Amino acid sequence: MSDILLLQKEKFTFHKISLPASKSESNRALIIDALTKGENKLTNLAEARDTQTMIRLLREDGPVFDVLDAGTTMRFLTAYSAIAGKRKVLTGTDRMCQRPIGILVEALKELGASVHYLTEEGYPPLAVNGFPEQKTDKIVMRGDVSSQYISAILMVAPTLPNGLELELEGKIGSRTYIEMTLELMSNFGIKYKWIDRTISIKPQEYKATAFAVESDWSGASYWFSLLACAKEGSFFLEGLKENSLQGDSKIVEIMDSLGIKSEFKKEGVLLTKQEVSGLQEWDFTHCPDLAQTVAVTCAILGQNPKFTGLESLRIKETDRIYALQQELGKFGAKLIEKENEVFELIPSFSMPHRVTIETYDDHRMAMAFMPLLSKTDVEIRDLEVVNKSYPSFWKHCESIGIKTKITSHEV
Ligand SMILES: O=C(O)C1=C[C@@H](OP(=O)(O)O)[C@@H](O)[C@H](O)C1
Numbered sequence: 256m257s258d259i260l261l262l263q264k265e266k267f268t269f270h271k272i273s274l275p276a277s278k279s280e281s282n283r284a285l286i287i288d289a290l291t292k293g294e295n296k297l298t299n300l301a302e303a304r305d306t307q308t309m310i311r312l313l314r315e316d317g318p319v320f321d322v323l324d325a326g327t328t329m330r331f332l333t334a335y336s337a338i339a340g341k342r343k344v345l346t347g348t349d350r351m352c353q354r355p356i357g358i359l360v361e362a363l364k365e366l367g368a369s370v371h372y373l374t375e376e377g378y379p380p381l382a383v384n385g386f387p388e389q390k391t392d393k394i395v396m397r398g399d400v401s402s403q404y405i406s407a408i409l410m411v412a413p414t415l416p417n418g419l420e421l422e423l424e425g426k427i428g429s430r431t432y433i434e435m436t437l438e439l440m441s442n443f444g445i446k447y448k449w450i451d452r453t454i455s456i457k458p459q460e461y462k463a464t465a466f467a468v469e470s471d472w473s474g475a476s477y478w479f480s481l482l483a484c485a486k487e488g489s490f491f492l493e494g495l496k497e498n499s500l501q502g503d504s505k506i507v508e509i510m511d512s513l514g515i516k517s518e519f520k521k522e523g524v525l526l527t528k529q530e531v532s533g534l535q536e537w538d539f540t541h542c543p544d545l546a547q548t549v550a551v552t553c554a555i556l557g558q559n560p561k562f563t564g565l566e567s568l569r570i571k572e573t574d575r576i577y578a579l580q581q582e583l584g585k586f587g588a589k590l591i592e593k594e595n596e597v598f599e600l601i602p603s604f605s606m607p608h609r610v611t612i613e614t615y616d617d618h619r620m621a622m623a624f625m626p627l628l629s630k631t632d633v634e635i636r637d638l639e640v641v642n643k644s645y646p647s648f649w650k651h652c653e654s655i656g657i658k659t660k661i662t663s664h665e666v
């Protein structure tokens with residue numbers, strides 16, 4: 256493994272950054288493509304390892320789907336294989352085998368699929384082994400653990416002989432991702448109804464069409480953060496659209512109060528600096544992947560907001576709440592749970608000369624802490640971790656004049 260040292264830089268001139276494509280949109284388009292009879296024309300698929308893994312596994316169609324650490328790839332391929340009646344083993348990294356999947360597996364079993372846990376109940380690895388017949392067309396799923404289980408079921412729903420009526424129970428987290436799934440499905444000709452808490456989809460065929468994946472708003476958030484923390488500069492983020500399928504476009508609104516003005520142009524969005532008006536409270540229920548970016552930005556900018564909606568962070572690539580607490584602490588910032596699931600961010604008041612950030616096998620830990628370079632030299636452990644969603648991230652850092660040094664270490 257290698258580490259990267261980013262030398263302090265607080266001023267930037269004008270730079271264009273050509274963002275990578277969204278892995279969330281890509282992985283949905285690929286599952287829909289696998290379910291479509293006829294040729295789709297998918298363009299701008301993500302370079303992200305999660306997407307490249309999905310492409311490879313679908314192409315090879317071998318007996319084992321090893322998804323590595325890709326959550327959407329695991330959840331979407333489980334539903335796809337189970338309802339298509341395939342015989343597959345689904346597995347992944349050690350961490351993937353600690354990320355719960357019971358809600359999805361139980362829903363698939365209720366529908367009539369044969370799915371078994373191979374080690375621990377509720378967790379991968381899994382074996383799927385045929386779909387003899389549809390047992391019901393009405394199921395209820397909890398919405399508060401991961402929206403990926405719901406997206407996974409929704410994408411296969413049109414192929415069920417009797418269709419599906421899916422009722423969502425409890426709090427619905429990451430709702431924007433469910434909306435992304437349904438909007439993408441409708442782009443491929445699927446009709447659905449979402450009334451109150453119930454989504455209904457009749458049996459129907461996906462229609463082959465052309466789909467160009469949008470640039471990635473989650474990846475864009477790190478450049479918003481860097482500029483917010485820097486003394487001066489402006490960035491043009493190529494390929495982003497104002498009306499996006501991605502809920503993480505919320506970063507525009509959040510960063511507006513953290514000193515970034517966003518102007519949408521034909522080719523992307525222009526970021527310039529403006530006054531910081533401050534952030535009082537932010538709810539990440541529907542944009543969990545932005546939480547690390549915003550926490551680090553607030554810590555650097557001396558902001559003291561409350562954060563809610565962080566529950567799902569505990570079951571992502573790592574326990575992101577623990578990881579944030581550890582690494583923010585290295586430069587004197589804190590993320591404290593004040594009451595049940597309400598956190599307070601205490602900013603940093605003195606910055607050490609150099610900070611070393613551990614990344615916990617989590618791409619977003621590496622990228623979210625990069626803007627620290629606006630205040631000090633920062634060494635980020637295991638630089639390859641970004642490959643999960645944004646392999647060209649460090650190259651993009653260098654392209655805007657950030658000086659980097661790479662060193663190797665034993666694992
Ligand atoms: O459906 C998707 O593409 C995703 C949904 C979210 O997960 P949860 O629904 O588990 O919050 C998000 O964190 C993840 O990065 C991508």
Ligand SMILES: C=C(OP(=O)(O)O)C(=O)O
Binds near residue numbers: 644
């Ligand atoms: C949580 C993430 O991904 P996944 O759940 O698909 O592994 C992420 O990219 O931040």
